[in-house]
Amino acid sequence: MRNEDSSVQATFNGIARRYDVMNRLMTLGSHQRWCREIATLATSRPGHHYLDLATGTGVIARAIREQRPSGAVIGADFSESMLDVARQLDGNAGIDWQFADAHELPFEDNKFDGVTHGYLLRNVSDLDLVLNEQFRVLKPGGVVAALESSPPSGIFSPVICLGMRVVIPTLGTIIGRDRPAYQYLVDSTLGFLTPEALRRRFELAGFEDVRVKSRFLGTNMIWTARKPG
Template sequence: MSTHHDGDKPLDTTFGRQSVSTDERRQRIRDVFNHIASRYDLMNDLMSFGIHRLWKRRFVAGLPDQGLFVDLAGGTGDVAALLARKPARRVVVVDPSIPMMREGGTRADAAAVRWIAGEAERLPFADGSVQALTVSFGLRNTTRLDAALAEAARVLAPGGTFACLEFSRPMKWLRVFYDPYSFHVIPRLGAWVAANPAAYQYLIESIRNFPDQQRFAAMIEAAGFSAVRWKNLSFGIAAIHLGTKPAAA
């Protein structure tokens, strides 16, 4: 089972097997994504056999049709581009990695999206100003998951939607196949395509350190969200978690 993390501690204080401070971990994570930015989308396709694109289409389905959308840890903007297909949405990518966003800025559909450098724990938006906050495969890279969830709750308007797509805990029968693939094959793909096996070793370890479906749902509720629920994708390899900021009293 995934380990439980106390709310007053960072989600993870290790990088690989080496204990590091929160600030150092933040910088190392940023260095990972800066280094692999140009090959990040290609690696996602190879690692998931393209399935991540189907997950992301399902992720954006059913979200509100209009308003300000913040795609947190939006990277190269593939989810933001899907969100921006509805013209009544104003979509902003927030990501700490300038190279990742610069890579996304080369996309043909990048003009429909705003790009802002920022971190999940300190979002550059006013209280109650955002209709929906989405984050896909990025929340596990925050230094304090509880602080990131609190920030999401702060910036969302009453009735606003929190939506997270993240790797999660696969069903038991699937782990026999999935664990060897993720621990051994993915770092080798990282070495081959991105010339950075250590980066992908970190990414796999960050998946293993992230709370499972039930525990993450409990953390979302603890941050003040209501109607919290999740949907497993591909037998739990990934999951969509949803929550609503309660209406003002």
């Protein structure tokens, strides 16, 4: 694993216990709803096998199981502390929690009907490899659905950026008790690819029908893309 990824892994191991409460505060309670939306998009066609990558505390994995009660769902992450929290929460029936690095998925080709992830791509050292891996493990015709943060654009973006720079590290200090981790969140979001650039990377990995919907003043995006077939 590269140094950048080890440092991200340590960051998430450090904030796992307070992750959900911080997420609820930072999205004003919208995160759960977006995760249900991701699950609906990933299960839009008949299927049985689903992978939620960077599952964290498993919100998207649980939403998939709610929508596909007979589905086989894997929730994978490279933070053991996040997986420990996921395992202790209710609603885990039918979900297999596994350690996995998104750069090197331990799954065979063409296995999953749907792959999901929430807030993964801004954290990885090799985004193209991560998208190639998702493409590889999806069945032809399978869908990837993802929630990603995004640098704000438009006339209000200076105000939104300022708000993010002030509010998130402050909440991270008081509630999350780890200011550097939440400073990293702001920096990695503001430094992340624009939606236009990320669309090209999905297409470069071979995906088609790449769609994006903006949420929360353009700071969050819901992506879907399909593997041809």
